[in-house]
Amino acid sequence: MEKMGYQKNWNLDKIFLGGSKSNQFLDYIKRLEVLGRDLERCVKSYTTSLATNEAANLRKLVEYIGEIRVNLSQANSFITCLHSQNTKDQDAATLRGKVAQIESNFEKKLSKVKIILANTKQDVWESLIETKELEDYRFVLNEWRENTDKHFSDEEKNLISDLMADGYHAWGHFYNALVSSINVNVQVDGKEKNLSVGQAINLRSHPNEEVRKESHNALESIGEEKEELFAKILNHIAGFRLQVYKKSGVKSVLEAPLKDNRMKEETLNAMWSVISKYKKPFSNYLNRKAEMMGDSSMKAYNFWAPVTNSNQKIEYDEAAILITEHFSQFGTELEGFVKQAFHEAWIEAEDRANKSAVPFCAAFPLTGESRVFMTFGGTFLNVLTLVHELGHAFHNYAMKSVNGVNKRYPMSVAETASTFSEMIIFDAAMQKAKSKEDKLIILDEKLKCSVMNFMNIHSRFLFEQRFYEERKEGIVSSARLTQLMRDAIHEAYDESLEQPSTYSWVWTPHYYITQSPFYNFPYTFGYFFALGIFAKAKEKGNEFEKDYLNLLRDSGSMTVEDLVMKHLGEDITSEEFWEKGMEICVKDAEEFLKLTSLDDIE
Template sequence: MRETRYKKVWNLNNLFPCGSGPSSFDNYVKQLEMEITELEEKINLFDNLIEINESLGVKSVLKHIGEIWKKLSQANSFITCLSAQNTKDQDAVVLKEITSFMNAHFESVINKFQYIILETEEEHWTEIIEIKALTEYKFILTEWREKGKLLLPENEERLISDLMMDGYHAWRQFYNSLIGKIKINIPFDEEVRELSVGQAFNLRSHSNEGIRKAAHHALEESLQKEEDLFAQILNHIAGFRLQVYKNKNLPHILTESLMKNHLKAETLNAMWSTVNKYKQPFTDYLTEKAKMYGDTKMQSYNFWAPIGESKQKITYEEAVDFILESFNRFGNELGNFARNVFDSGWVEAENRTNKSVAGFCASFPLTGESRVFMTYEEGITNVLTLAHELGHAFHNNAMKTVDGINRQYPLSIAETASFFAEQIVLDAVLEKAETKEEKLFLLDEKLKRSVMNFMNIHSRFLFENNFYEERKKGMVPAERLNELMQEAFDTAYDGSLDSPSLRSWIWTPHYYITTSPFYNFPYTFGYLLTLSFYAKSKESGKAFEKDYIALLRDSGSMSTEDLVMKHLGEDITSESFWEKGIKICVKDVEDFMSLIS
């Protein structure tokens, strides 16, 4: 293959003022720890917000917190990138332990500030948050006051934070190391190739059904050998989390996740209720596609199989060029930003072993940069994954002008930004399709995303919810986890999927994220919300880009319900809102059925 104009290996060398070597990073960390200690000493001087406001000023403290958050995020993202590009990197493990202590220390300082907010009498509280200088912080202050009500006494919170470092968060690190070391032996014609979990996972969309099937079973067999160990990891993460919830008297296992997503329970319930009402068209699609392979039910290893133009290969260079062209059609800011991403070496896409499984985008707020991670294998799925992660990066870029403390947007809106970028590219590909075969191929790719968000993500939500309920009673063995996974698939797919990956609870990294519980429903939320945004963009043309960026900038400083009401004028607690998006996807099913007949 000829040399590409775009590098497939990212540049991590310019992320810190004094370089990214071990000694430079060590100095950076030491300085950051000193800043956290200074902030803590400053906060320790006060008992309530009135005292702070009369001396240093609440705004000054919030800005200090925001600056430290940016620097700490910079360090955390750097280590995430080191671990992902080489799962055997032991230096990254050491650095992770160091920053884990800083994260815990900073969290305890934030908790101290939340205690101060909580101790402020209602009369003074109302006066302070209405101060004009604090207008941009009103949401975060109110949110912290609510979170403060859930805090344990300060010494107990600090103890839990300390235990998290070598317990709770360490299990996540252990998971990353373990999954990265697993090798899968997969037969290719006359040879057997040893692949990582991520590489085996990419074979889901291979044009050869025999290879897809062999990869599916080889992955399951390899994971079965380690399932007891992964079950222990998952149980310990869940057990720790549940014990914390119990001590804090959290009313429901979803409470923390809803707060992190700035969502009301009624919004989530309305979304899932609507999704459940519209399962039939998508089961019809799966059944119809299964017939192409001589099956009565969709075999899971055939779900991602391309149809129509299935042999088409898209080089990395072609993918980048097409993404840039598509983004430029949407708006100049998005197009120029994406061009800078590739020119600056912000993307890691090389196909090699010892890389992490899942793609992601890491934010570096201190330098106003991002890094995109994936494994590119010349298929349309990889093109869309690349666009998806670039959407996250554009969101980070939009937040550059926002004060540090308000940059922490929820996952639900983060996934909206990524799906929006993905939709721009997918729509552009569909527009260029000329033949019936091309249209069928691309429409199928579009419907896969609907099925993933309405059925697969729903199965993850059901599995995690049911697992946590059983974990309350004790350890849940691997065999039972497989059963729970099967039950979740049967319900979410309405019985339309055969031979699902019962050990997907192992290779799905989201279950092991200790900082974001229930990282599943934000995908469905973001996908459906994207359809509303995208419909509006089609009406407004390039003028919509300005409004879209304004929405992204607001995403960390108001509830998601208020955000959508402000920028779309829609009530997301109503099922009628969610129906609008799903009906667009139902129309895709109708078009697919029409073409295939």
């Protein structure tokens, strides 16, 4: 394939011309304000409940709400991109405040709509929801009605909404700004470099152990130095959330995230139960890899180390060609999509200072595009990160024709398309591997994914669950947070990780995401779900792409249990489903051990 010379900086001007000083975007914000006022007038026209003859009007209202959501998503994505590409952009922070106020007002109006639904008599509701007019929105409307909190008055809800915009969510934004402002000094290739947190984290896969170790220690030192500040942020976020839960009558800290993920507790318990049973194969993998590096056990800073001494660097152009080629083997729509992403500069990949540390994919539903953000350092891990985020973008692509209220899929499903994309790359690379060394490199990367989902994510889940239980009794000290993190890692890794990153509670942004508590188990769910989907894809070949697109389109209007049953025919409340996915991963661990049993890799 001919080398193209792909651009490493994304094109945001196609979305709104002029960046954070865009007059076009300021005009767009004014349009958002008008949409919000129109919605307010529309909501005021309703009484406290619905009548049986209001199906057509309700449909119009729902579609208008969907339109506003799409417009808000467009605005928020643009601001997120601006701030991430330059964390010192103060104009972007100002724009965020303006849009946050509009979004807060919108949520207040949406809350009133949900209350109207909740106040509608059951017999009237049953008659309404079965009408042809509301057929497309049945799931979401039922969800709004059932999940509406009646413990708060309208005045209290408005107050909470204001506090969330100016206080609660502000803590999350403050965390991101604080992390982005921190730099660490690390010796790389004989030179001392002043690096952002994102750049320092990228060194975890550096071929030189001393660089990996120094980067790890530098991040731990900064974490220790700033632990009090980060502990305050985390405690404030959790404290606000718990107060809302208490007022709402929510007893379990998992109740809200399970609802948000449209998942039953039985499903979550079945998944973690299977994972807990199968720690040993992955502990064996970690121990064997440590032995290959001359250690008795796996040191945390060596986990991401390459399994061989190969110093092969992957150029960005090579990565683009590799991804396009392998995606083309799955289907024509995926191939066309990824070509568009690279050719039209949807990706911000440059390795430079003042960038955010967190890779992400931002949806721009009005223009039917996405933007992918990462720092590309030339490793296979970077390729996987890029593939992961492109998977999110393909999910957005699949949802283009879906109405605004049905576009919002839960985080549990959000990680499915991204993980599925990784599977495509792994499978294609394994088929092309000619030497034992090549196979080991691929197996190592696959097993890193398994360890991340079955051990690392499990440790995050255990930490967050235990932290919230202790936070109910009062402020949790920074020292206690570090101890909770140490204990969670010890348990989740089956005692197979030495010198763990006990300050990972500082550097893990997921704990500070105010929109989504327990932003951990959805990753593991998505990983398992993707294994099941990929198995189906292997059976059907290119014919499966259409089914895959339909699955993604359904992801915003079904529970995860119903989604898996419809498209895979599996009951995910049963451990049997999770056992099937686990078998695939265990085989990878067994193959790795087999290939290295008598090997003396240089």
